[in-house]
Amino acid sequence: MVKIFKATQQKKAIGQTLDLEIERLDNNGLGVAIYKGKPVFVAETLPNEKVKVRVVEHKNKYMKAKLLSVTSMSSNRVDVQCRHFSQCGGCDLQHLSSEQQRAFKQQKISNLFNREGMNNLPWQSAVHDEAWKYRRKARIGVQFDKRGDAIIGFRKKLTNELISIKTCPVLEQTLANVFVELKSTVAQLTQYKSIGHIEVIANAERNNVVIRQLEKLTEHDRNCWLAAEQKFDWQVFIDDGNKVSTLCSNSHIALNYALNEQLTINFRPDDFIQVNAKVNQKMVAQAIDWLALSNDEQVLDLFCGIGNFSLAMAKQCKHVIAVEGVATMTEHAKLNAKANRIDNCQFYHADLNADWKLQGWAKNKFDKVLLDPARAGAFEACQQLAELKPKLILYVSCEPASLARDSKLLLAAGYQIEKIALIDMFSQTKHVETMVLFRQN
Known part of the structure; x- marks a missing residue:
């Protein structure tokens, strides 16, 4: 009752x-x-x-x-800049000033650390850049209404339903018209319901469009995408679930971004890259500054991806051992080292969530370590790093809850937090990137 x-x-x-x-x-x-x-x-x-x-x-x-x-x-x-803000699930904080967004995010991190018993954090200035038109990569949804008309956009808040979008103010300026361009192209397809999603990537030369194709592409639809490629100056890729390839077999996959004046990072459409190019450059520069690398030191870079931090560090130290859990990205990182004529950085593939201490590369003596894991964090890796006892550990995190958990482990192993800073990689959203420097007591 x-x-x-x-x-x-x-x-x-x-x-x-x-x-x-x-x-x-x-x-x-x-x-x-x-x-x-x-x-x-x-x-x-x-x-x-x-x-x-x-x-x-x-x-x-x-x-x-x-x-x-x-x-x-x-x-x-503040006034919001997107008419879709109340419905679209992409942004959370457009109504809050940029300065106060950063204050909110820093407090969010502090609260999670406080719950783990870590107080009075040594906060440094936040790393940030433009609050709008910063995102160079985004996944766009494709659905169809009862009449068969395409809905091209992002998911509504807390649903799987899409909201039709004409433009997005957080995407880089070169992507401003991509929603309208995609809608006009998809309307011509005969096999339109075989599209899972579409990913767009802004690049120095042209925009890149990756079609997640659930069924084999028909000749008609291939010609539609070829026409769009010419009309809108795109490079179109087809992702069939097993591999990503260009529409024409003789086309060269050439995507890249400048890391700094000395380094260019090449990547494939299915590689992970940071979505905010300018903040990424500043983040890598701050990592180099905080680690204070010297030419007689050996550095370990865990969860290294395609070499975003590794290659920059190799320019400043004696030797870098870089390890990644995704085999294809490890191979792409090796190619990046070769393209940038860096020979003091070796890349290895390994499961960093397993026991890797007996791996050959792990038997080196490391002075300093950088790790940049996915949202799940690096609990297993931190346990093993505590045994290696490097004097400095720089942890870059995209999830403050797992960062707080892992930080507690490192403090219990005899490290102290020397510096911590917010990296405002995702302005207008609730998402947080953080950099923490640990020093051995």
Whole structure:
């Protein structure tokens, strides 16, 4: 009877209009108010704002509500630059000033570290650049309505449904028209429902379009993509799930970015690269500065990818051993070393989430270590690094929760945090990149 009564009360609450005051932002950038002792989460709101909302979800421990109006506005609120902001799931914080976005992200990291017992972090200045038109790579969804018309865009917040988009202000300027161009091309296809998604990559020479093709491409559709390639000055790739290839077998896959004045990194469409080119350059430069490399030191680079940090470090030290878990990226990294005429950097393929201490490359004496893992972090690698005892460990992270967990492990192994900085790689979103320097006590 009690459960039935609670369920009835919760159902009645849905649709109710409330006047609330937002107290803080949660880790996802949602405003949090308290109503009758229960937290209420409201998107697009800011601390200290008074708002009118409508309840859309009521659970035992929390409520969710939709913003109807802001009756008292925060001084940190700014006008959003995208008409799709309220619906699109790509951005979370366009209504918050860039400076306060960075403050929110730094506090988010601090809160996660505090939960693990790490306080008074030695924060350095955040690394950042332009807040708009920065993203050089994005995955675009393709769906079709009941009439068979293509919907080209990003997913709506908290759904698998797409919102049709004409332009996106966080994408690099060269990609400004790509949604309209894709829509006009897809409309001509006969096999349109065989497209899984489309990835776009801005490059110095031209834009690159990668089609995830679920079925073999017909001759008609191939000709459509060839025509679009000429018309819009694209390079089109087909991803069949096993490999990525150009439309024409004799075409050369040539994508690259400048890391600094000395280094150019070549990559394939399916390689991981940082989406923010300018912030990436600054991040690599700061890593070099923090590590203070000298020409008699040997460095270990774990989760090295295609050499984003490795090659820059090799210019500053005696020798770099770089290790990556994806075999194809290891091979591409070797090619990058050769192309940049770097012979003091060796690349190896290994599972860094397993025991790698007995690998031949791991038997070297390393003065310093850099690691840049995926969102899951590097718990197993950190356990083994603690046994190798390098004097400095530089950890670059895209997930603060796993970073806090791994940092606690390193502190227990006798390291201390010497520096920490926010890397604002993903402006307008809740996502966070962080750099931490650990020194052996």
